[in-house]
Amino acid sequence: MPELPEVQSVLDGVLPILQTKRVLGLKSYYPGTLILDPHLAEDIFPLSLKKAWRRGKYMIFDFNEGYSSIVHLRMTGKLVYEPQPEDIHKHERARFELEDGEAIRFIDPRTFGKIWLFKSENLDNYLPKLGVEPLEEELNSKYLTQVLKGRKAPIKNLLLDQRLIAGLGNIYVCELLYRSGVRPDRSGGKVNLSEIKRIVKDTKEVLEEAIVAGGTSISDYRNVDDKSGKFQRFLRVYQKKECPRGHDIENIRLAGRSSFFCPKCQK
Ligand SMILES: [Zn+2]
Numbered sequence: 407m408p409e410l411p412e413v414q415s416v417l418d419g420v421l422p423i424l425q426t427k428r429v430l431g432l433k434s435y436y437p438g439t440l441i442l443d444p445h446l447a448e449d450i451f452p453l454s455l456k457k458a459w460r461r462g463k464y465m466i467f468d469f470n471e472g473y474s475s476i477v478h479l480r481m482t483g484k485l486v487y488e489p490q491p492e493d494i495h496k497h498e499r500a501r502f503e504l505e506d507g508e509a510i511r512f513i514d515p516r517t518f519g520k521i522w523l524f525k526s527e528n529l530d531n532y533l534p535k536l537g538v539e540p541l542e543e544e545l546n547s548k549y550l551t552q553v554l555k556g557r558k559a560p561i562k563n564l565l566l567d568q569r570l571i572a573g574l575g576n577i578y579v580c581e582l583l584y585r586s587g588v589r590p591d592r593s594g595g596k597v598n599l600s601e602i603k604r605i606v607k608d609t610k611e612v613l614e615e616a617i618v619a620g621g622t623s624i625s626d627y628r629n630v631d632d633k634s635g636k637f638q639r640f641l642r643v644y645q646k647k648e649c650p651r652g653h654d655i656e657n658i659r660l661a662g663r664s665s666f667f668c669p670k671c672q673k
Pocket residue numbers: 649650651652653668669670671672
């Protein structure tokens with residue numbers, strides 16, 4: 407499932423393409439994938455990119471013509487650049503048609519991904535309320551102390567809550583908690599200040615390292631050139647049998663997700 411580093415890698419890949427090619431159309435090949443604002447004019451194309459940015463796991467494309475598009479990859483979505491697109495791919499749910507016959511395909515086997523297109527002024531109606539951006543200064547030990555205070559829920563579930571911190575998913579939360587030495591099932595309110603400081607530092611580090619590596623290719627994540635990310639080589643506990651120090655990894659279910667941790671390294 408794409409998390410912040412994967413979404414950032416896709417966005418970084420799409421950006422230079424959309425900076426040089428206008429969008430001539432947005433085609434939908436699966437009901438429910440493409441959601442058009444009901445008040446959009448008949449023909450809004452072509453669209454030229456003003457700005458592309460990320461918020462949590464959402465990509466936002468603002469166009470000079472006053473329209474915006476949000477892309478959410480969800481479970482299995484990916485954007486794939488095709489200089490010479492052929493027939494519709496088996497799992498292609500939508501397509502950004504570009505100048506010179508080029509395209510960016512939205513491939514999504516599980517069909518949970520979404521693309522919204524709307525007037526930019528209505529962004530707040532489409533982008534959900536999200537917590538702080540983990541790579542920004544707004545994620546700091548003061549903020550994390552505040553949101554964890556008195557919480558009985560496991561620290562892992564709280565870190566996954568997009569309303570508290572936007573962009574973290576299962577893989578990176580397993581990894582950062584291992585680095586911080588904190589068990590994923592500890593109550594959020596019981597995590598002490600020095601652990602909180604480590605969690606903040608390790609969150610930023612693990613995300614930055616993963617962005618440099620182009621994301622993690624577990625299951626079928628690919629970047630925009632349909633290549634794999636490389637961060638899976640650096641995973642220490644996620645889907646591992648042993649931690650780097652040779653201890654057996656345990657796997658428990660938290661919030662319905664596999665939670666990998668080392669019972670010796672994590673307290
Ligand atoms: Zn260990």
